[in-house]
Amino acid sequence: MKYVTPFKVEVTDRINMLADVSETIERWLKVQTLWTNLVSVFTSGDIAKNLPTEAKLFKAIDKIWLKNMERAFETKNVVSCCQNELLKSSLGGMQMDLEKCQKQLDSYLEQKRGIFPRFYFCSSDDLLKILSQGSDPNAVQGDFEKLFDAINRVTFDEQDRKMIKSIH
Numbered sequence: 001m002k003y004v005t006p007f008k009v010e011v012t013d014r015i016n017m018l019a020d021v022s023e024t025i026e027r028w029l030k031v032q033t034l035w036t037n038l039v040s041v042f043t044s045g046d047i048a049k050n051l052p053t054e055a056k057l058f059k060a061i062d063k064i065w066l067k068n069m070e071r072a073f074e075t076k077n078v079v080s081c082c083q084n085e086l087l088k089s090s091l092g093g094m095q096m097d098l099e100k101c102q103k104q105l106d107s108y109l110e111q112k113r114g115i116f117p118r119f120y121f122c123s124s125d126d127l128l129k130i131l132s133q134g135s136d137p138n139a140v141q142g143d144f145e146k147l148f149d150a151i152n153r154v155t156f157d158e159q160d161r162k163m164i165k166s167i168h
Contacts, residue, residue, distance in 0.1 A: 017079070024082040027091045034098035035065055041105060045132040051108055054101045061094050061101075118147045137162060 004011055042048050042058035049055075068087055075081040082088070109127055113119040119127055126143055133139035137156060144151045157163040 017083070021079055021082040024088055024091070025078075027095060028082075028087075031065070031091055031095050031098060034095065034102060035061070038098060038101055038105070041128055041132070042101065047105070047108070047128065047132055051104055054104045057097055058101050061097050064090055064094060122146050 038058060039062070042051075042055045043062070068090060071084065071087065072081050075084070106124070109119075109124055109131075112127065112131060119130075122130065122143070126146060130140050130143050137154075138161075141153055144154065151167055153168045154164045155166045155168070157165050
């Protein structure tokens with residue numbers, strides 16, 4: 001535009017700054033999505049015990065993530081926050097490490113599906129729930145119908161909580 005000529009340098013700088021902010025926010029959202037999907041898996045239960053290397057890696061990522069969120073809360077200005085070099089440099093590494101954790105988790109779930117093929121009928125979220133709460137049979141009652149035809153619920157023996165008395 002002919003009217004921007006006197007401000008061309010300032011406008012170009014502002015456009016570049018906003019493009020940088022947009023790129024940071026996009027990466028931030030990707031990291032947030034990955035972190036949200038993995039936080040419950042690696043902070044509790046049996047799966048974290050079966051994947052100790054990834055659980056340790058996730059714990060380190062979690063600390064960095066929480067520090068970044070505290071800084072973002074304190075900053076309160078999205079442009080200032082996204083121009084923070086510490087945040088921008090940490091997001092790339094966190095994304096790569098979270099993707100690595102996700103791949104290992106997917107491999108672990110595939111291994112479990114290979115052992116018990118009925119798990120192929122479950123979504124990954126359902127399978128994670130079943131595997132993390134598998135030591136408590138009552139906790140997975142709602143998932144029986146996903147695994148077995150014509151089984152909605154089961155009744156467990158009063159003394160031996162792992163012995164099935166009847167199938168409904």
